[in-house]
Amino acid sequence: MEPLVEVRGLTIEFPMRAGLLRAVNEADFVIPKGQITALVGESGSGKSTMASAIMRAISVPGRVAGGSITFDGRDVMSLGKKELQAYKWEQVSMVFQAAQNALNPVARIKDQIIETFRAHSKSYTEKQMVDKARNLLDYVRLDPDRVLNSFPHELSGGMKQRVMIAFSLLLDPQLVILDEPTTALDVITQAYIFDILKKIHKDMNITMLLLTHDIGVVAKAADRVGVMYAGNVVEAGDVYDMFKRPKHPYTAKLMKAVPSLYEDVSERKGIPGSPPDLLNMPPGCPFHPRCEYAHAKCKEQNPIKVYTPAGHEVACHLYPNPESVAEVRTS
């Protein structure tokens, strides 16, 4: 797999009155070109912060305290002002969480599209902009004439979400990041949107990063998945491999907590306890207070990631070396 984005040792901190909050802790993460990668984790696990860093959009007072991000081999962190303007939207775009609410309530969709274009590209005429928008709206299965002339309040939540997806494609980015793209929507609308996203991915060959707290969504849409817990990427790998045999105890618990993946209702279990306070992290492995396999070492050292030859990664003391991961897999 050829990486489009490579995140290495990324640490992002937010100085707070109560102390330094480390939202992302020495995270490694790869987004392969041409695939749909999901980043899954509970709210506050660091997914959105990591995605914002890839977008070079960490909000003040947050800062990248260490590590690197490359996009197609280019160092994202050192992009100058002009390069950055071209990078955002033309290389990578993001549909933010609850993006429907980001639409300007007092402007028609058409005018908002033209404004977005103008802010990022000088090379389109107004007719070209509207034609392009029309095509994309058609692609997300909306009636272009109706939508272009509508105000946001005249559209349903699912329609607005599709408008935002069309917006994210206006400047032909290589990567689209979608933060909880279907969270506020009903199940049928969710399925419909995933269907559209998959079609866009396939027809336009767009790499996607999907941020979600819902591991069921991952199963439906992604090729590859990373699992975040309290700012750490604890496991990453091929989606099929991960569902078949999760390696990190947290991933295993996440999967057991999903009703749709378990036929036997009695097997469904929530994860006891709650994620740690990021301002007051436990020593050692951040998952140890909730982990049934925790042993003495877990309380002292945060595990280093182990890579298997199959491209699976896991950070857990149960796997001191790649061979032991393979062993667990075949047992």
Ligand code: SF4
């Ligand atoms: Fe559990 Fe220890 Fe692995 Fe952490 S390192 S997940 S506490 S076994």
Ligand code: MG
């Ligand atoms: Mg979030």
